[in-house]
Structures are given as structure tokens and as C-alpha cells.
Amino acid sequence: MKLNYLLLDVFTRERLKGNQLAVVCKADGLLDGEMQAIAREFNLSETVFILKPQAERNTAAVRIFTPEVELPFAGHPTVGAAVVLGLQNKVTAVRIEEKVGLITALFEKADKRSGEARFALPRLPVRIASLDDRAAMALALGIELDELGCGPYQPAVFSAGVDFHLVPVRDAGVLARIAINMGQWSHTFPHGHNSVYVFTETPAEKDNDLAARMFAPGMGLGEDPGTGAAAAALIGLLSEYSDIGTGQADFVLRQGHEMxxxxxxxxxxxxxxDVLVHGGIGGHAVIVAEGVLDLGD
Incomplete structure (x- = not known):
């Protein structure tokens, strides 16, 4: 069996930056274990498998794997898959079936190898739990207790399909100094795959409003350069503390700079x-390589 694949850099306009993604095309013949093994072989934060959709009116179905687990939803694989499907089908919108639900992504072509995709979240973020043990969080992140917190934001667990522990820190300097303590990790961050999204506001940076780092040892990732599913969860916390009663707010978030x-x-x-009715994620992606998987007879 031979399968074509593409390698993309996502959440960036520039090759060899952003978050890497493998996209395996026409993957309908693969078993679950084979998809997991291929994702482990690529050893990227995520690998996407494009399949035929269950409903004819949809563009494709997608399954998403880290090197260790399958995910029902992830942002940078959705953006990357949408860019690939938009380029291949020469359309401005694609309908993608994911385990979390149906996603409609708007696509804008930049050139024959890149473009931008934006999509509404198929599941709005919900609060799962509060995080109250600040001393344990500071110890797990290798920072001082008084460096936790940013503006009005308080630590909490949110999910828009995947659970994330959202931890605000004082400023970008604190964010850059994080040194994770694995001995404290799973006990301090017990939900889901023990994934943590540490973020802060960046008023001194002209090109973005927020900065973040994501650590997911339970997914076999270590640190991830760009995490749309975590940004989707963060929308829930941003909404809770927003002073907007009725209206829209837009943010630009940077991630992966420390890597x-x-x-x-x-x-x-x-x-x-005062009720969250819409959340959206977007970014650019560029194809950097293509090849063939040779899986034998």
C-alpha cells in the first residue's frame, strides 16, 4: 500500500516556522492502529488522515492523531487540512467531518502552496473546573507564586472538545522562564491528558494581544508550537472575563516563539x-514537502 502525504507548516506564512503537520491523503484503507503507528513514525505534534465523508455534501472526513493518542478535535490540523482541501478542490469553503462534529472552514488561497483557513468552533468551550492550588501550579511550572495570574484572569479548566488547564502568568518574561517539573505535573493538572496552556497578555507587543505556551506530556508532545484546540478552550475563559455584554472581540495570539x-x-x-454564542479560530498554512508512504503489500 502506498499513500501520498504532505508536510505543512501551520499558523505561519513562512516555511520552516509555525507548527508542523503531516497530512495523509486518501487514507480510507487504514486501520486505527495503522494510523496511530504512522503518526508515531512522523513523530510530529499531530498527523491528519483525510477520508471520504459520510455525507455526500461534505468535503471530507478527518481523523487526528498525536504520536500517542487520537484527538476528537485540534486546531492546527483543522487549519492545515482545510488549506489542503481548499487548494485541491479549488473552493473557498470546505465542510470537514471530525469526531467533535462538523466544521465549516472558510478558505482564502494565497498561492498554489499556501492559504488561510478560518472556522467556527463546532463545540463552544465550557468550564470544567477551577484550579485552586496555586502553590502546586507554581512549583509544576518552575515559577514564583506571585508570578501566577494576569489581569482579572484566574486558572481554570476549559474544553472545546479537548480539556486544557488554562494558567495565566504575570507577563511574557515569566512565560519565557517556565521550566516544567514533571514530578508535580499529573497531580497538579489531573484533567484529560494533563495538558496545560500557560498564557499572558502582551500590551507591549504591537503584533499580538496574547502569548501562550502549551505543554502536553500526556499526549506524547512535550511542548507544542501552536495549539488551536487550546486557543479554542481559552475563548471560554476570555469570554467569562470580557466586559462585552453583546458584541464581538478579536484577538491575535502568538505561540511557539520560545521553541x-x-x-x-x-x-x-x-x-x-452576556452569553458566548460564537468562537472562531484561524491561521495560515503553507505546504513545505510531499512524499509517499510505502507500507508494503
Whole structure:
């Protein structure tokens, strides 16, 4: 069996930056274990498998794997898959079936190898739990207790399909100094795959409003350069503390700078009578390589 694949850099306009993604095309013949093994072989934060959709009116179905687990939803694989499907089908919108639900992504072509995709979240973020043990969080992140917190934001667990522990820190300097303590990790961050999204506001940076780092040892990732599913969860916390009763707010978030893989993620939220009614994620992606998987007879 031979399968074509593409390698993309996502949440960036520039090759060799952003978050890497493998996209395996026409993957309908693969078993679950084979998809997981291929994702482990690529050893990227995520690998996407494009399948025929269950409903004819949809563009494709997608399954998403880290090197260790399958995910029901992830942002940078959705953006990357949408860009690939938009380029291949020469359309401005694609309908993608994911385990979390149906996603409609708007696509804008930049050139024959790149473009931008934006999509509304198929599941709005919900609060799962509060995080109250600040001393344990500071110890797990290798920072001082008084460096936790940013503006009005308080630590909490949110999910828009995947659970994330959202931890605000004082400023970008604190964010850059994080040194994770694995001995404290799973006990301090017990939900889901123990994934943590540490973020801060960046008023001194002209090109973005927020900065973040994501650590997911439970997914076999370590640190991830650009995490749309975490940004989607963050929309829930941003909405809770927003002073918008009815209206829309847009943010630009940077991630991956500390890893040398800078990502730019756009975030949108809309509220009606103080209730979150819409969340959106977007970003650019560029194809950097293509090849063939040779899986034998």
C-alpha cells in the first residue's frame, strides 16, 4: 500500500516556522492502529488522515492523531487540512467531518502552496473546573507564586472538545522562564491528558494581544508550537472575563516563539446578552514537502 502525504507548516506564512503537520491523503484503507503507528513514525505534534465523508455534501472526513493518542478535535490540523482541501478542490469553503462534529472552514488561497483557513468552533468551550492550588501550579511550572495570574484572569479548566488547564502568568518574561517539573505535573493538572496552556497578555507587543505556551506530556508532545484546540478552550475563559455584554472581540495570539517555531493564531468570540454564542479560530498554512508512504503489500 502506498499513500501520498504532505508536510505543512501551520499558523505561519513562512516555511520552516509555525507548527508542523503531516497530512495523509486518501487514507480510507487504514486501520486505527495503522494510523496511530504512522503518526508515531512522523513523530510530529499531530498527523491528519483525510477520508471520504459520510455525507455526500461534505468535503471530507478527518481523523487526528498525536504520536500517542487520537484527538476528537485540534486546531492546527483543522487549519492545515482545510488549506489542503481548499487548494485541491479549488473552493473557498470546505465542510470537514471530525469526531467533535462538523466544521465549516472558510478558505482564502494565497498561492498554489499556501492559504488561510478560518472556522467556527463546532463545540463552544465550557468550564470544567477551577484550579485552586496555586502553590502546586507554581512549583509544576518552575515559577514564583506571585508570578501566577494576569489581569482579572484566574486558572481554570476549559474544553472545546479537548480539556486544557488554562494558567495565566504575570507577563511574557515569566512565560519565557517556565521550566516544567514533571514530578508535580499529573497531580497538579489531573484533567484529560494533563495538558496545560500557560498564557499572558502582551500590551507591549504591537503584533499580538496574547502569548501562550502549551505543554502536553500526556499526549506524547512535550511542548507544542501552536495549539488551536487550546486557543479554542481559552475563548471560554476570555469570554467569562470580557466586559462585552453583546458584541464581538478579536484577538491575535502568538505561540511557539520560545521553541523557535513562531505561530500566529487569530481568535474571535461573540456574545449575546452576556452569553458566548460564537468562537472562531484561524491561521495560515503553507505546504513545505510531499512524499509517499510505502507500507508494503
Amino acid at each position: 523557535g517555531r513562531p505561530c500566529r493564531i487569530t481568535i474571535q468570540l461573540r456574545k449575546d446578552n
